[in-house]
Every structure is written in C-alpha cells, then in structure tokens.
Amino acid sequence: MTGPTRIIAGNWKMNGTGESLDEARAVAEALAQSPAAVRVALCPPATLIWRMKQALGAGPVEIGGQDCHAEREGAFTGDVSAEMLTDAGARLVILGHSERRALHGETDAVVSAKVLAALAAGLEPIICVGETLAEREAGQAEQVVERQLLGSLPEALAGQAFALAYEPVWAIGTGRVAEPADIGTMHAHIRAVLARHLGDSGDRAPILYGGSVKPSNAAETLSVAEVGGALVGGASLKATDFLGIIRAA
Numbered sequence: 001m002t003g004p005t006r007i008i009a010g011n012w013k014m015n016g017t018g019e020s021l022d023e024a025r026a027v028a029e030a031l032a033q034s035p036a037a038v039r040v041a042l043c044p045p046a047t048l049i050w051r052m053k054q055a056l057g058a059g060p061v062e063i064g065g066q067d068c069h070a071e072r073e074g075a076f077t078g079d080v081s082a083e084m085l086t087d088a089g090a091r092l093v094i095l096g097h098s099e100r101r102a103l104h105g106e107t108d109a110v111v112s113a114k115v116l117a118a119l120a121a122g123l124e125p126i127i128c129v130g131e132t133l134a135e136r137e138a139g140q141a142e143q144v145v146e147r148q149l150l151g152s153l154p155e156a157l158a159g160q161a162f163a164l165a166y167e168p169v170w171a172i173g174t175g176r177v178a179e180p181a182d183i184g185t186m187h188a189h190i191r192a193v194l195a196r197h198l199g200d201s202g203d204r205a206p207i208l209y210g211g212s213v214k215p216s217n218a219a220e221t222l223s224v225a226e227v228g229g230a231l232v233g234g235a236s237l238k239a240t241d242f243l244g245i246i247r248a249a
C-alpha cells in the first residue's frame with residue numbers, strides 16, 4: 001500500500017483581511033509554476049473563504065474552514081455551518097483545534113458532532129488532538145490523545161476521507177517543537193488507535209504534525225515516520241515561509 005497523500009495545511013486563525021489574499025495568490029502562483037509533491041491547503045478566517053476561492057480558482061491550493069457548527073442552520077448567532085463553508089468554496093475544515101477546545105469549551109462529543117456535520121456537507125475534516133504541557137509532564141500524553149481520538153472520531157468516518165492533526169498544545173505558537181522521537185512515538189500510537197477504531201480508513205488517513213512548524217524545522221519534522229504533513233499556524237501567513245515548508249515536504 002502506498003502511504004497516505006501528505007497535506008501541508010495553513011491555519012491563518014483570526015488573521016487576515018483582503019490584503020492577505022496577495023500571500024495566498026503568491027503561494028498558488030509558485031505552485032502552478034512548480035507543482036508541490038503534497039496537497040496544499042489554506043484555511044483563512046470564514047470572511048475570506050469566498051474571496052480566496054475567487055482569487056485562486058481551481059488552482060493547486062485547496063481552501064478550508066477553521067471550524068463549523070454541528071447543526072445545519074438555525075438560531076446560532078455568530079456561527080457558521082459546514083454547508084455554508086462548502087457553499088463559500090471550502091473543501092476541508094479544521095475541527096477540534098486546541099484553541100477551540102480551550103477557549104470555546106469544545107468537548108470531544110462536540111467535536112464528534114461537528115465531524116458528522118462536516119461529512120454531511122461534503123467537507124474533509126482535519127481533526128486536531130494534542131496534550132497540554134501538564135498532561136505530558138504527568139506522563140499522560142498518549143492516554144489523553146487516545147481519549148480525544150476515541151471521543152472525537154465518530155465511527156461514520158470509516159470509509160470517508162479525513163486527516164488527523166497531532167498538535168501538542170505547548171508547541172503551538174511558542175516556537176517550541178516536539179522532539180522528533182516524541183513525535184514519532186505519538187504518531188505511531190495515533191496510527192494504532194486509528195486502525196483499531198476505524199479499520200482501513202484509519203490506516204489511510206494522513207496524520208499531520210502541528211506546533212511551531214517553520215521552514216527551518218520542517219524537513220526534520222516531516223521526515224519522521226507516520227508524519228503525513230503539517231498543520232501550520234504563524235508560518236502560513238507569509239507566502240515565502242509557507243512555500244519553504246511545502247518545499248521541505
């Protein structure tokens with residue numbers, strides 16, 4: 001079996017206005033001239049999805065959302081449904097990011113319901129898991145991640161396209177990257193849990209690493225066994241940095 005297709009996905013978080021589309025265009029143009037060996041995606045704020053789709057068209061950069069509501073529609077002021085993301089031009093959606101879990105109280109059950117909504121809308125979810133520093137220091141990292149996996153991944157994912165992202169919370173936005181050996185151990189653990197939980201689909205899903213990935217550490221991180229790409233925050237905001245990571249893959 002060939003390995004899963006690798007994905008380099010940029011998570012712009014709450015950054016970016018119309019001007020930022022120049023960075024997205026620069027990425028797409030560079031990849032049109034010299035195609036990437038991986039799938040490339042950008043996940044801008046919801047306000048930019050439609051504009052980015054217009055700017056990039058059917059080019060080499062796929063577009064994703066950063067979250068969606070679990071319901072299709074209704075009285076949920078401020079929220080965006082999975083169908084709305086698809087309608088705006090997204091193909092993917094990040095779900096269960098640690099910032100959503102910590103700042104918006106998203107539980108595994110909430111993430112699981114969002115995954116079902118994403119699948120129903122035809123979106124490919126990138127589901128995030130990862131332990132806090134306290135949990136790692138207490139020797140509970142693998143246990144915590146396994147619990148998140150089993151709680152956040154509905155069985156309906158079997159047979160569907162999706163990706164996982166392992167993002168140790170203490171490595172996000174801190175400049176601190178996990179050691180390759182620790183990444184390898186965790187990714188192998190995630191693969192085993194996925195395969196047990198979801199069979200073949202669990203065997204196929206790429207497992208991205210996230211947390212302070214930048215051009216200078218991307219090659220080493222991406223060479224670890226079972227690392228099927230990267231989820232990139234800060235370094236995805238500038239085309240040159242993001243392209244540096246894509247070229248390292």
Ligand code: PGA
Pocket residue numbers: 011167171172173174175210211212213231232233234235
């Ligand atoms: P970072 O963010 O690359 O800025 O650490 C990664 C993420 O939160 O997805």
